[in-house]
Amino acid sequence: xxxxxxxxxxxxxxxxxxxxxxxxxxxxxxxxxxxxxxxxxxxxxxxxxxxxxxxxxxxxxxxxxxxxxxxxxxxxxxxxxxxxxxxxxxxxxxxxxxxxxxxxxxxxxxxxxxxxxxxxxxxxxxxxxxxxxxxxxxxxxxxxxxxxxxxxxxxxxxxxxxxxxxxxxxxxxxxxxxxxxxxxxxx
Ligand code: IMP
Ligand code: MG
Numbered sequence: 154x155x156x157x158x159x160x161x162x163x164x165x166x167x168x169x170x171x172x173x174x175x176x177x178x179x180x181x182x183x184x185x186x187x188x189x190x191x192x193x194x195x196x197x198x199x200x201x202x203x204x205x206x207x208x209x210x211x212x213x214x215x216x217x218x219x220x221x222x223x224x225x226x227x228x229x230x231x232x233x234x235x236x237x238x239x240x241x242x243x244x245x246x247x248x249x250x251x252x253x254x255x256x257x258x259x260x261x262x263x264x265x266x267x268x269x270x271x272x273x274x275x276x277x278x279x280x281x282x283x284x285x286x287x288x289x290x291x292x293x294x295x296x297x298x299x300x301x302x303x304x305x306x307x308x309x310x311x312x313x314x315x316x317x318x319x320x321x322x323x324x325x326x327x328x329x330x331x332x333x334x335x336x337x338x339x340x
Pocket of ligand 1: 206261262263264265266267268269270313314315316320321322
């Protein structure tokens, strides 16, 4: 596919249409599996979006899920404006949500080193939920430092910096509907 309309540093990796198709599949899979886990009188599944990167994926995934859901957000940050993870993960959940006996699906943009999700999961599990699963739009398995695996993954990507569909480089490119490799000027 030609990219003449894109800014020159970006190379398309996953087109928008492909993402939408995959989100539809994930929505079906998640709806089917959680409808088995949730009992008739249980409160709805909580979709817990990880800000900021997960905002676009959460918006699309929520519309592809056919069982009742509640929507909450957490804010995690590890990267600052650098492209390599600092290793420090700051966790902000505000206001605190009671998760006791609830089913929670964490909706994340990408699993890279795994540090953010592992810290978030540790926290969520301490709150006594009935079930916690992870849905990540992208998985970068070669970058993993902490052993963690998402239950639902949109696409596996190479160990390269990607932007678009919620993912940023110094806060830019989040609004792109597809996923792009951010190339060095000489590439
Ligand atoms: P972690 O290294 O798995 O903890 O990833 C932390 C966060 O870094 C992810 O949720 C993303 O928001 C961000 N991140 C990781 N890889 C990329 C990338 O290739 N592009 C943009 N953001 C990324
Ligand atoms: Mg993120």
